[in-house]
Amino acid sequence: MTENNNPLSVEEKENIMTSLLHKEGCWVDWGKACQRLQQGGINSQEIFEGTGLQTSQQNLVIVGAQVYDSLVKGEAQEDLLSYYQGPRSDVLYELRILNHQERLSAAILAKEKQLDVDGAKEIAKAIKHFSHLSQPPTGFTLHPGDAVAYQHWKNARQKKTLADKARLIAEGLKFAHSETARKQIEHLLTEAATSTSTQNAPLLPIYRFESDEQLPYILPVAGTLPLTSSDLENIPIFEKIEPYGILKINKEIDIVSIPSWQVILKAKHPVVIFCQSEDLPKQTTTKSEQLLVVIDLDVKEWNISNYCLVEENGKLKLNWFQSNPDCQILGQLLLILRPKKILDEDNLTQPWQMDD
Incomplete structure (x- = not known):
């Protein structure tokens, strides 16, 4: 709600509203009228309904009129x-x-310079920035034209290509007021034109893992079924050295790498066993293929929700039990991984091609 610091009479309010409705005077008068209404407790929505001036327009002319008044107080020339x-x-x-x-x-x-609103915004920012400097940079004076020229000169120095430098240098010369500022900018143009183009070093091919699953997880391989419980003896537990998961393998053993899925990361003693699809306790496909099976040898307790690795008749088997079995549980099944399906592996090493 607009604060009523200077209340208006009904007649005064109607007169101002009518004046704004008919757009009497110039925009400076409109700005002062809008400000008078707001100071009189009239909110911007009511002003809009009575005059057609939207809130953004009201703000524009009010602030603009205040800046205009500061020009009057600064004894600006009549033509200005x-x-x-x-x-x-x-x-x-x-x-x-x-x-x-x-x-x-x-x-x-x-x-x-006959600047529009964008040009005015640019010089205002340049002058404001220039005023914060402890002293004018070498070659530039306190004149506002030099302040704008300095900003273009500064930006031009940061550009890499001659075209970008030349564009900003041209803008700087357009605003430069003093001869010394002009020379500073012209010198930059000379440097840009005479400097030899040097080849920058290429970007370093730096990558970062974004998720745990992108990290490979190295697992020991116990072998391929049929196996016996003795094949599980002396399977090492790998200890990774962070942050890149370096492994020290002290004995000859086959290893395999799979993604670091959460179920693998939680395992305390994972080991890989290879088998055929028909070796599974429950058939999921009619196609015979080799499967990678991950077992956690640390889990030796029965759980009705999990498959177990057990030894039956001297051979290792995967099985599920409705109740705690009489045989010893050697480990818990974590996952079964099928081989990847790639029609043409050579395509992985070739650049992508797209039809026109």
Whole structure:
């Protein structure tokens, strides 16, 4: 709600509303009228309904009128004031971030260069930044034109290509006021034109693992069924050295790498056994293929929700039991992995090709 610091009479309110409705005077008058209504307790929505001026337009002309008043107080020339009485509230609005003295000099510069709202925003930011420097940079003066030229000069120095440098240098020369500032910018142009193009070193091919599953997990291989319980003896537990999972293998043993799925990471003593699909206790396919089976040898307790590795008639088998079996449980089944399906493995090493 708008604070009622200076209440209006009904007659005064209607007169101002009517004036705004008919767009009497110039935009400066509209801004002062909107501000008077708001100070009188009239909110922006009511002003919009009575005059057709949207809230954003009200804010634009109010702030623009305040900047205009600062030009008047700064004893701006009549031709400058007349220039901004035209439809240029948006240009003065961009100068709101400057102090009164900077507003006047920026307004003069914007008029000289016939800048639109984007140009006004650019010079206002450049002048504001320049004012924060402890002293003017070498070759540049306190003139607002030099302030804008310095910003273009600074940006041009950071560009790599001659085309980008040349574009910013041209903008800097457009605004440069002093001869010394012009020489600074021209010197930068000379440097850019005469410097030999050097080949930058290529980017380093740096990658980062984004998830645990992208990390390979190395597992020891006990062998391929048929096996016996003695084949499970002396299966090592690998200890990884972080952060890259380096393994020290002290004995000859076959190993295999699979993704670091969560079920594998939780296992305390995982080992791989290879078998055929018909060796499974429950047939899932009619096709015979070799499967990779991961067993956790640390889990030797029965669980109705899991398959177990047991030894029957001297041979290792996977089985499921409705109750705690009489035979010894040698480990728990963690997962069964089928081989990848790739129609043409050579395609993996060739660049992608797409039909036109």
